[in-house]
Amino acid sequence: MDYTYSAALTASQRATWRIEDIIGAEKRLDFEKPFLPESLARVGALDFLDSNERMVLNQIRGNGYLCIFGLVEEFILPFVLDHARPTLMEDDVRTRAFLQFAGEEAKHIHLFKKFRQEFDAGFGGSCPVIGTPQEIMKAVLAHDPLSVALLILHIEWMTQRHYIESVKGDEDLDPLFKSLLRHHWMEEAQHAKLDTLMVEELAAGRSAEEIAKATDGYLALGGMIDAALAQQVQFDLDAFTRATGHLFDEWERRRFTDVQHQAQRWTFIGSGMSHPNFRATVSAIAPDFHDRLTQIASVFS
Numbered sequence: 001m002d003y004t005y006s007a008a009l010t011a012s013q014r015a016t017w018r019i020e021d022i023i024g025a026e027k028r029l030d031f032e033k034p035f036l037p038e039s040l041a042r043v044g045a046l047d048f049l050d051s052n053e054r055m056v057l058n059q060i061r062g063n064g065y066l067c068i069f070g071l072v073e074e075f076i077l078p079f080v081l082d083h084a085r086p087t088l089m090e091d092d093v094r095t096r097a098f099l100q101f102a103g104e105e106a107k108h109i110h111l112f113k114k115f116r117q118e119f120d121a122g123f124g125g126s127c128p129v130i131g132t133p134q135e136i137m138k139a140v141l142a143h144d145p146l147s148v149a150l151l152i153l154h155i156e157w158m159t160q161r162h163y164i165e166s167v168k169g170d171e172d173l174d175p176l177f178k179s180l181l182r183h184h185w186m187e188e189a190q191h192a193k194l195d196t197l198m199v200e201e202l203a204a205g206r207s208a209e210e211i212a213k214a215t216d217g218y219l220a221l222g223g224m225i226d227a228a229l230a231q232q233v234q235f236d237l238d239a240f241t242r243a244t245g246h247l248f249d250e251w252e253r254r255r256f257t258d259v260q261h262q263a264q265r266w267t268f269i270g271s272g273m274s275h276p277n278f279r280a281t282v283s284a285i286a287p288d289f290h291d292r293l294t295q296i297a298s299v300f301s
Contacts, residue, residue: 035062042263070112147217156192158272270300
């Protein structure tokens with residue numbers, strides 16, 4: 001993949017947008033419509049819920065989806081700045097591209113906080129989300145920078161896949177929520193290219209053993225995310241019960257947990273880990289990791 005800092009910077013400047021043009025004032029969420037496409041929400045398999053309950057669960061999942069993106073961007077922002085800082089005076093275009101990247105991530109964090117305020121007001125209550133941002137940032141950034149860059153690249157390509165394959169063509173979604181995802185996708189499209197360059201820079205000059213340790217670190221971060229997603233499913237279950245009053249029997253609770261955990265796993269792990277562009281970059285720096293990655297990704301489908 002032949003990406004350049006110059007092309008990414010130019011594209012980012014063309015795609016820029018303002019938060020106040022997307023959400024707030026008369027621009028309100030429509031709680032009569034689903035927020036997430038079924039391929040991500042996977043509420044249809046829970047046939048013991050009625051149609052209204054599935055809508056509520058879809059919206060709870062939509063809230064968690066954007067709030068979790070906000071959380072991950074809390075560690076992406078300082079990581080990008082730290083990567084750019086040592087060579088600020090060496091390449092003006094590279095510096096501007098990474099600062100644009102960081103500025104857009106800060107804007108996305110602000111956007112998702114604004115969304116959560118709107119969601120809480122319209123939904124009639126707050127739905128808990130994993131965190132805190134500071135704890136997650138500390139845990140992630142304690143890893144090898146190449147491991148972290150691989151995780152970020154995974155997230156960037158995951159974002160692209162969600163919008164292009166699932167959101168873009170779904171006309172049943174709330175238009176405002178869909179607009180949030182579209183505008184996020186527009187800027188993340190350039191972030192995926194810049195993070196590809198970042199991974200290549202961080203891998204350059206490393207031994208095969210060092211790169212193998214970095215890929216192990218990436219998998220360890222994936223395991224940490226998987227455990228956090230299991231906790232998010234319990235938060236969603238509790239929020240759903242409060243919102244609907246639905247009383248689960250033991251089988252329903254187990255079924256809800258199994259289906260929704262796998263839905264979260266696909267959304268945040270499998271869809272990124274199996275993305276062809278992510279796999280191409282990983283294979284280029286760690287050819288021996290390809291088959292192992294394929295096997296692991298199949299667990300999160």
